[in-house]
Structures are given as C-alpha cells and as structure tokens.
Amino acid sequence: MKKQGRGIAGCMYSLTVMNAPNPCSAYVQMREDGSVNVQTGACDIGQGSNTVLAMMVAESLTVPFEKVSVYSADTSATPYDFGTLSSRVTYTGGRAVLAACEQVKGVLLEAAAKQLKTRPDRLSFKAGMIVDKYDAQKQLPVAAAAAISQFVHRKLPMGMGEFYPFNVPVDAQGHGEPADSYYYHATAVDVEVDTDTGVVEVKKLYTAVDCGKALNPMIVEGQLEGGAMQAVGWALREDMYPYGTGAEAESPDFNPNFRPINISDYAIATTLDTPEIHGAIVETHEGEGPFGAKAAGEICANSAAPAIVNAIHDAVGIWISDLPATPEKVLKLLRDQQS
C-alpha cells in the first residue's frame, strides 16, 4: 500500500571560516577601452563565482557585464584567497573586489574632474557615465575617463582590495563569535511510502533559502535544486559503507568489504529520482555583505533530509534514526511496529 506524508525542517549555517583569519584579495584594473580585468585567488569550482564577482564589478563601475573579465585561482598570478569553502566567496570575495573598485573609481573621478574642470566630489557614476551632480552638461563616459587617466594624467585606473571577515575565536566553553554571519534554509516535502517494498519516493519538494540579497537569482535557484538532490540522495540511498557500520557489526550482513566502487553500485540520486521542486528565494539584508548578500551554496543541502524523515513518520508512523532511509530499514521498522 502507498501512504502519503509531509514533513518540514529548517536550519542555519555560518558564512566564512570559523575562528581563523580567512581573507580574500583582488586586483581590479580598467583598460583604456573601459573594459575591466579582475584578478582574485578565489577558485570558481563550477558554482559561478567568476560570474558573480564580474557582476559586482560591473555594477560598481557602471560598465557592461560583458566588459569585465575575471582571472582566478593562480597562486603566482592572482592575489591571495583562503579558498572556495565555508560559504565565503560571494561575501568575502565580493567585499574584496568592491574595495578595489572604490580605488579605481577614485582614480577615474580625479581624471574626469581635471577633464571636465570640476571637482571630484561633485562627480558621480551613472550608467557608464561620470556626471557632475550640479551641472549635467559636464559628463564623460567612464571608458574615456580611463583612457584620459592612463594616457594624459599618467595614472592607471587600478585598485587592490582585501577583506578579512569578522570573528572572535571561541573559548573552551564554546563562547565567542566564531563566524561573521549566518544564513538560513527550510525544506518541506511530500513523500510516498510503499509499505510493501519500503521504498520512499519524494513527490514534491519545497525549498527556500535566505541568501541576503540574491545577486544572480538563476545561480541561487541552481543551488536550491542541486542542494535538494544531494540531500535526497543522502536521506534515502547514498552510503559508502552500506554494510559496514558497527550497528550491524553483530549482524550477519556486516561486511565492510562491500563498498561501492563504481557509480553503478553507488546509486547517486539522478533525474529519475527528482521530485517536483518548488524553490523560493528569501531576501534579508546583511549590512556587512556586498550589496547586502550572504551566501547560497552549502545550506541548500542541509534541511531536506530531516524533512523527508519527518514526512516518512507522518506517512507511516516510524522514526528513521539512522540515514539513509533505505527500503530495508523502512520495512524492518514497519514490521517492528506491527509486532
């Protein structure tokens, strides 16, 4: 018989590395045609940091996104970054590139002021132009300011930025301020449990993340969906030692040698296991984050597993205490429940 249930769960996650200094740095240089080179040690591992950092630079310098190129993750050619980990690149890398952009803007304003015969403090950046706030006649394209600065005023429009996230290391009792900021996630699921086979199917999955300001919503959605699928796999099937934990050490099934060594044995959740996913981006405002952003990467994998286990309980009344909730475990608990 197939029985339906639903469950919910929420969670919190820290941004930036705990307790330790973990800076990011960046060089930004505008070329004479208004294009921009950005160098940073932060690796784009597929999550899209080169894209998001370029967006931030484009926004800051009011140049088209297409004119920004990010070069990253080369210890001899890019400045230091602690690593793509701990949900830290958007937040820490963003602050570093934006600090560098402020210096570039300072150089451009100086050049533009000389050219327009005005003062830098009267000028502001507006959609690719540097404009005198009190005299709209006086304006200059950002790219022209870059060329004039470089060739006429002998000053390269470049800057370097760094950012150390805040933390106060904890004491032996666990008291302190171990990470700079926190973000939040919740999942609700509808599951179907087959009481004859023990198979649990996630039918619908609702996932929401508080990522601060969503800098590129498409990338956040990707994180929501990818995270959900890794959690579905963890909750229901993926285990590198399926017969190798001590819980089964006394059972005849105990066999640590049975370890999946290929993807045919290690049944990662695939598109065939994908539920109908509904995602929501919730924006809070993180005052310390770049443009108010926090992070989106890691947390999206964290609250679906308990939501699924809670939904299994709602459906058939059993509590799964050890992951994954394999058909064998579900059937055993259902039988224990009857006897």
Place this chain on the structure above:
Amino acid sequence: MYEKETYDVIGKSRPRVDAVKQVTGQVQYLGDMHVKDMLYAKAVLSTEHHARILSIDTAEAEKLPGVHAVVTAKDVPHNLIGITLDDTPVLAEGKVRYKGEMVAAVAAETYDIACRAAKLIKVVYERLPAVFDPREAMKADAPVIHDEMQGKDYKGNIHVVPATGELCQKLRHGDVEEGFKQSDIIIEHKFATCPQKPLPIENFCTLAAPDGNDGMTIWSTQQCVFGNAGHLAKVIQMPLSKVRVICPAMGGGFGEKNQLGTEPVTAVLALKARRPVKLELTTEESLQFTGTKHPMYFTYKLGAKKDGTLVAMKRECITGAGAYRSVAMLITMKVTYWGAGPYNIPNQHADCYVVATNKQIGSAFRGFGMAQPTFATEVMMDMLAEKLNMDPLELRKKNIYRDGDHMATGQAVRAAGIELVLDAVAAMAGWEKTS
C-alpha cells in the same frame, strides 16, 4: 555594504560567463590538457582496511620499458601532512589505515604502461584487526590505528582537541541539568548518519610540471590553491615562492577538493622523473581514495515546557573521522557551536568527539558539519511536536532566532531569515496545522 537604490546588473539572472563555451564543449578541463614531455601516472591503492606493510617490491615495475619513475613513501621528501595535525602520509608508510589509501605510484610514457607497471608492484601486508564504527573505536580494547602518535594527539583512537588538550570539544550555556528540572517534557533519542560521497562530475586530476630544477607548476582540481600550495611546498621541500598552483576550469568539488588529493603524489613523481606528470583518478579510484561526508553518531536529550518553549538540550556527538584527521576537528566545531539549530534554548550542553576509524578519510562536503546535526535536531523537533500534540511548524516558530537574540556561543543574531524561509516553504506546500 555598497548598496544602491537601484541596480543595473545585481539581482538579475544571467548565465555563467562561460555558459556558451561549456555547453559547446570548448572549455578545457585538466583531463584535456597536455604539455610537452608529459608522463601519465597510476597509483597503487591499499587493498586492506588496516595492515602492516611488510614489503613493497617495485623492481619489476621499474624494469618495464617506458616507466620513468616509481615512488613509495621513501621517495617523498616530506611525507606527513595535515590541516590541524600532520598525521596523513602522502604515501602509506609502515601501515595502511584504510582500503583505498595510496601506497605507491608510477609515471610512464603512456597511461597503459603506467597501469601495467602499477600491477607489477607487489605489496605484502600483514592484516591487522580493523574498526569501522567510531563508537567501537572509542572502547579500550579497540585496535589502535595511530599507535605511534599516542599522547598529545591521540588517546587510543580519540583525537585530542588541540586547543584544550581535552578529548571532546565542548559547549556550555546556562545550566542544562537545572533546565531539565524545569522542563515539563523530556525526550531522548540516538541518531546516526552515513558517509555520503561528494561525487563531483570531474574526478581529482593533477598535472605537475617541474620548472628547471628548482620550481614546480601544479595545475589541479583544487578549491583551495593558496592554502594547499603551502602543504605542497612542504611535501616537495621547495620554497613557497617556487611552487605555483593553478586551478583551471573545474567540474565541481562540493568540498572534497578543499583537501589535497592527487597533488602531492603527482608532484613527487614529477620531481623524481624530472618530467611533467599527470594523474587523473578513475571513478573507481576516486570512490575509494577521496573523502566522504563524516558519519556522525548523536545522543540527544531535549527538554521543553508544555507550551512548546524549549528549555534545555544536551547533545553528544561522535564524529567518525576515518583514517586521518583532515578537517574532522573543524567540522566537529560546527556541530559543537551550532548543532542545536536556529533555536533559542537557554540551557545547552554539548560534548563532541572526533574518533579515528579504518574508513576512508572524512572530507569537507557541501553543508560542512551542519547537515548531520540538522538531521538529528530537526527530527527531535518533530518528535517533540508529536509528544506535545503541536504542529511542527508552530513549535519551530515559537523557538526560532529573531534579530537581537543570542546564540549559545553568545553571538548576537542579525538578519535572521529562519522565520521567512519556514513561512516560504509552508506557503508553497500549503502547510496546514496538524493539531
């Protein structure tokens, strides 16, 4: 910081900068990369969970035409490395501590020759009793995995906490026993989580190329190029300024590539062969050699008032580190500080242990250290809701962090989005009260 009233670029969806190149197959990944005079490498992995290495015979492999270098632990200039403890050999020395550990490696003219040479390496093991469950590994009669590091770093299989010298990391907040006295209802439960594999679509791959005699350029699938450049410089005993680490286009990592994988052994092969060497793991090798999500074993006790107000939570966590420490101490810190979830619980107590086992090494994995306690805490919340006959969402919302609250660490909460995300999923799901 840097907020504007309106944005031109920020907040608008756009494809990745390299999207077109990606979908048209024009991105060069490390597996596609070849440099002049490049050799191909193959590693020999341990076939035992826990064993003494009696001998490694490489003579036949070295004689095979086309083989340029065969390396074992004795060829590694500095063999023991680590993140918070230097306990991890580049190549196993004296003992193997998990099935899949790297024991030797070869570099040859072709991948085929390298594979044949690797098969000719004869390793003789003396099998030792192995332990897979950290709860078993904590017992006095369990086989000791790091027998030569006892005292300051390990007590039996329990990792000593570097900062305090104690056997567990601790969180103390309020008075947990008093909290249970004040509770109307107390529930207790145990949980266990399994080691999941990060399994990025691209396996670990490294290309190490010597620069003359005194430098090395290392292209690698590596999330943490700067931090690991330091470890690599130490392994090959070169100044940091002579070791260049580059992360090319990368097919995901999910945390498993925060730690070193194929880099150290490839660099050592390149050093010995004096030629560029590439080592790309197969999926079969990757599944055995690289990290997994840490299995964790929890004991929970939760006390609450009849109206659902949380009063006290006591947690014990036992983290299965696998054979070497790697990031296990750091991951367990997260469990210690924040494992109770985004809830105001005035009295808390947590003891979190890190224990070595003969499983493969635990690595960072998306959700680092919080997926496991989130599972346990969030199921506890539903168990409590059932006992109190309360709606699980209502129980959560009664206790969640709001701006200005303080975490158990003492840190103030700001930009708390937990209520918003719970409301968002409840709205999408059409959540109706169950009580």
